[in-house]
Amino acid sequence: MAKKELKPSQIAAQIEAENAAALEALRKRREKEHRKMEKSKGTNKQVGKSWKNDIGIFVFLSLLGLFMLLPIYIAIVTSIKPVNEIFIMPPRLYAMDPTFDNFKDLFVVANNSWVPFSRNVFNSIFVTVAATVLHVLFACTAGFVLAKCRFPGAKIINKIVVIALLFNSQVTYIMQYIVMAKLGMINTYSALILPLIASSMGLYLMIQSVSTIPDAMIEAAKVDGAGLMRICWGIVMPNSKPAVMTIIIFQFQAAWNSNGGSLVYDEALKTIPTVVQQIAAAGIARQGAIAASAVVLMIPPLAIFIAAQSNVMETMAHAGMKD
């Protein structure tokens, strides 16, 4: 008798085990059915998708991609062609006897001008680094405040930032020049660096990205007694690393390619793009050197973009405008 009389707890355990077994069986059956369905539908869940279509798209994009890459390819090929090959008729799409003479030439030509080329390289790096660091520091704090704090004027500033996306440096260049002339900034480093800091694009991307961070996180930090500065750099920025990376990349590109030819006239202050433009003014005879300089100038932004590509895509997903 004692054998048959189970304790309530034992009964419960038995029932639980039975239930578990039943659930497991059900789950397996469902999985099987699901797999069957998947098989019958093919691996793609989207309609109208097949590998034939994908190959079509791939071929189409490749052709267009070739068109996009052709000029860059020609620049690279021209840069490694020796002089006698540059003037071959008809022009060839490859170099028969590749050399690095053009790169050497570029250096020699640039070195023979008023100031050593190393000075221009230093200028470019200094301007790029200063503009990028200051822009990122300022845009991060301002972006955080505009996205997460409520204070009189916040709304109107947000609106102005969105409208200011229209007025990039290209459009305001002439007017900026007048302002800088009034402030006595022409022919100084600040004429090259300071206008770059105020790019509204970086601020806009920062605002959009920070506003996706949950308010609760910031409230919790406030309760714990953190100041706004601390919240910004200790909590918000580590959580929006992709956005910070993205504005670094965009700013780097803008600063690296910026040609301050009309803002500084002192040879010792000119950056690489300006010097390259001067060399290029020599015309067709310097074709090889021009191509070489374009290739050299292209490498840093390209390398940085490749390294941080996934960050950029993540940030741009938040870039959208909701009215």
Add this chain to the structure above:
Amino acid sequence: MAAETQKKEILLPNERKMSFKERWSYTWHEMKRNKMCYIMLAPFMIFFLVFTIVPVCMSLPIGFTDFDMAHFPPKFVGFQNYYTMFLEDDVFIGAIRTTLIFAIFTGPLSYVLSFFLAWLINELHPVLKTVFTLIFYAPSMAGNIYFVWQLIFSGDTYGYLNAALTSLGITTAAIQWLTDANYVLICVIIVQLWVSMGAGFLAMRAGFQGIDKAMYEAGAIEGISNRWQELIFITIPSMGPQLMFAAVMQIVSAFTVDIVGRSLAGFPSTDYKVHTIMTHAFDYGWIRYEMGYSSAICFVLFLAMLICNNLIGKLLGKYMN
């Protein structure tokens, strides 16, 4: 009655009707409470004011003057600049036409093209996605590399395009691509399209990536049977914000076409064929130093961009809702 008055009292201060003085003292109180916000905002805003807001706003008053950077103060001439611009300056009228032609190609066409490309790229394998995104974005990242097009469109037989056409037997003599008034516009448009896959394109790519896959499955059940229907009923409506952002980027690049044309076709170009409003402003600003007239041109350009932006915002907003 008692309940009503009580209800009124619970209303937040900024919802309650306040006298002017009360409102100001409340705002002032809020401003003092949020001092830290302003301090953190200040560094960026100072530069932003000086280098973006002031230049844009200043173009209006300076546009009313005759100003050459040397004689202070600028001489007030009223609407003279605008009068000259629209009634006497034939080159400017031509520039409006050229800008509109460029705007159509690098605006809507490039917009649709970058959307289409982003869509196609999104259908591919993740590795290919990255590769193609890079390929299409590279030209707009590579700074002044569009000089290469000069080698391609070069007017002598050393030019790649002329050499290719001659060897294929299509033409017998070299065509002056960049100086012949018949060809120069189309050449510069091609190059402009080539560099136009910028931030807007990236935003669109990211937008496609962010669409919930479950939406497509739901769509399939609801009876959507091909990719075009998917595009119209699911993809575009859920990409509104990215489309808006890309539109702004496109307006900027469409209205500021200048440097590519100037460096390829020379300045001034044959028959002013690629002479845009921006080029005109550049001409008067940097070469003739007539800053007053140049400011007036810039102001007209700013105004056109703002109006265009508002129109597109309204159009897209209507479509999204």
